[in-house]
Amino acid sequence: MYKVFVNDVPIILSTQKNIGSNYTNIPIKKAKIKRLIKQIEAGELLYLNLYHKKERKLLKHLKKQLKVVKAGGGLVLNPKNEILFIYRNKKWDLPKGKMEKGESMEETALREVEEETHVEGLEIHSFLQITYHIINRNDKYKLKETHWYEMKTSFDGKLIPETSEGIKKAKWKNFEQTQKALKKSYANIKLLFPQEYLVQHPNDRIG
Structure with missing residues (x-):
């Protein structure tokens, strides 16, 4: 099964003909x-399951109708186990960006995290997962396929947000701060976090 997000509404890609009433x-x-994406954007369709009996065919058929934009990004941890966030478009996000010609996906992820936050000394620890969401560029829908990596760094210098990319802030956040940030983040970003980050902290009285 896959989830492909239109804003925060997931299109489910599954091998089941019926996943709920x-x-x-x-x-x-x-x-x-x-046409289905437009219905979702208009609020006319909130629950959509696109199915095929062969799981490997699901993304293949989707990619026939939508151009794919590949990107890489990082969930970055420092020695305090704080997580590196960026703030853009009134949402807390993780640094990521489009793959450039000649790059490996790992190179893309490292470069984009460095460019968007000016963090240094990054090392990839492990691959996390791929997330999918629909973007609209010049009135054309595209499928953004983002490859995520867990990264680590001992960098303790100043973080500098890449303002030319619309990033207002770059900040390290501890566990409780991350819980709050994820309330103002994107559904596909939340997929990268363990459940304990998504449960409201008992001392958090906001919302």
């Missing part, structure tokens, strides 16, 4: 993807 279930081979 709330869902509109459509064979992915017959789905008019762009």
Whole structure:
């Protein structure tokens, strides 16, 4: 199963013809993807399951209808186990960006994290997962495929947000601060975190 987000609404890609009474279930081979995305954006469709009996065919069929933009990003930890966040478009996000020609995905992820926050000394610790969401560029829908890596650094210098990319802040956040930040983040970012980060802290009285 895959989740492909339109804003924070997930399109489910699955091998099951019916995943619940709330869902509109459509064979992915017959789905008019762009029309369905517009319905989701308009709030007319909130539960959508696109299915195919072979799981490996799900993304293949989606990618036939949407151009893919590949990106890399990082969930970065320092020695205090604080996590590196950026603040852009009134949301807390993790640093990431588009792959450039000739780069490996790991090189993309490291470069983008460094460019967006000016953090130094990054090392990739492990691969996390791939997330998918729909973007609209010049009135054309595209599928953004982001490869995420857990990274570590001992850098304790000043973080500098890349303002030319619309980033207002770059900050390290501890466990409780991360819990709060994730309330003002994106659904696909939340997929990268263990459940304990997504449960409201008992001392958090906001919201």
